[in-house]
Amino acid sequence: MVDIRCDECGFDCDYSINGEMEQVVFSYWNHMAKEHGIEYSPGTLGSYIKKRILTQINS
Ligand SMILES: [Zn+2]
Numbered sequence: 001m002v003d004i005r006c007d008e009c010g011f012d013c014d015y016s017i018n019g020e021m022e023q024v025v026f027s028y029w030n031h032m033a034k035e036h037g038i039e040y041s042p043g044t045l046g047s048y049i050k051k052r053i054l055t056q057i058n059s
Pocket residue numbers: 006011013014015031035036
């Protein structure tokens with residue numbers, strides 16, 4: 001299980017999602033595009049989320 005909060009990504013937004021990696025990447029990518037008009041490539045977002053997860057594990 002991984003979780004991502006939009007406000008931790010620098011947005012004034014209370015969106016959060018948790019679940020399986022692929023699902024989180026897809027849902028958050030969708031949220032970014034729809035709510036913030038930012039279309040990251042899924043690859044960019046995926047590697048960002050992986051980095052965040054590693055940080056969470058290490059802290
Ligand atoms: Zn958001």
